[in-house]
Amino acid sequence: QQQVKQSPQSLIVQKGGISIINCAYENTAFDYFPWYQQFPGKGPALLIAIRPDVSEKKEGRFTISFNKSAKQFSLHIMDSQPGDSATYFCAASIGTSGSRLTFGEGTQLTVNP
Amino acid sequence: NAGVMQNPRHLVRRRGQEARLRCSPMKGHSHVYWYRQLPEEGLKFMVYLQKENIIDESGMPKERFSAEFPKEGPSILRIQQVVRGDSAAYFCASSPRLPGVTGSGNTIYFGEGSWLTVV
Numbered sequence: 032q033q034q035v036k037q038s039p040q041s042l043i044v045q046k047g048g049i050s051i052i053n054c055a056y057e058n059t060a061f062d063y064f065p066w067y068q069q070f071p072g073k074g075p076a077l078l079i080a081i082r083p084d085v086s087e088k089k090e091g092r093f094t095i096s097f098n099k100s101a102k103q104f105s106l107h108i109m110d111s112q113p114g115d116s117a118t119y120f121c122a123a124s125i126g127t128s129g130s131r132l133t134f135g136e137g138t139q140l141t142v143n144p
Numbered sequence: 145n146a147g148v149m150q151n152p153r154h155l156v157r158r159r160g161q162e163a164r165l166r167c168s169p170m171k172g173h174s175h176v177y178w179y180r181q182l183p184e185e186g187l188k189f190m191v192y193l194q195k196e197n198i199i200d201e202s203g204m205p206k207e208r209f210s211a212e213f214p215k216e217g218p219s220i221l222r223i224q225q226v227v228r229g230d231s232a233a234y235f236c237a238s239s240p241r242l243p244g245v246t247g248s249g250n251t252i253y254f255g256e257g258s259w260l261t262v263v
Contacts, residue, residue: 072256073256074148074254074255074256074257075187075235075254076254120186131177131189131192131202131203132187132252134187134188137186
């Protein structure tokens with residue numbers, strides 16, 4: 032019940048295209064859903080996050096869409112650039128009980144020039 | 145404004161030796177978390193500490209692993225009698241206060257990791 036399922040495992044997109052990564056969760060107590068970006072040899076960096084009281088959040092080229100009834104959320108990267116090539120992780124946590132983040136398995140994104 | 149500092153960045157240990165990984169949280173942060181990332185996998189929570197207290201160690205293996213965050217100095221993740229399966233990247237993260245408190249979200253900041261290789 033603590034799992035977060037992420038897909039696809041890998042994604043190849045052309046420069047300027049839209050990258051879409053999906054996550055699904057089971058635990059309805061989750062109330063915080065961040066996305067992290069990780070470059071090789073580096074730690075994960077917070078990209079964008081959403082709470083379940085909104086259905087969409089946009090920051091620059093990055094948008095999270097959240098579907099509470101389906102228990103799914105997704106990351107959309109508009110106008111994808113080669114510099115976006117990285118591994119992306121979705122995560123979820125229960126806000127008031129600490130910050131134990133449950134991570135998805137990751138999506139390796141490659142943006143071709 | 146230094147971020148979360150981890151050292152060593154890379155550590156090689158022979159089977160049976162001990163590994164000590166250190167983490168200095170961001171300035172002003174009093175909450176520290178350790179996560180492990182096995183090759184080609186996502187990060188798995190290990191332990192959550194505040195100064196001198198272990199708050200949640202539900203992700204820690206029952207044996208050989210321990211963590212501390214003393215009143216002074218960095219947090220330490222200690223792995224005794226390492227085995228090849230311990231080879232992984234160990235990430236430390238910190239936050240300024242209990243996540244979930246109004247206005248803070250669950251914003252935790254990760255360090256660049258310590259890569260442990262057991263040979």
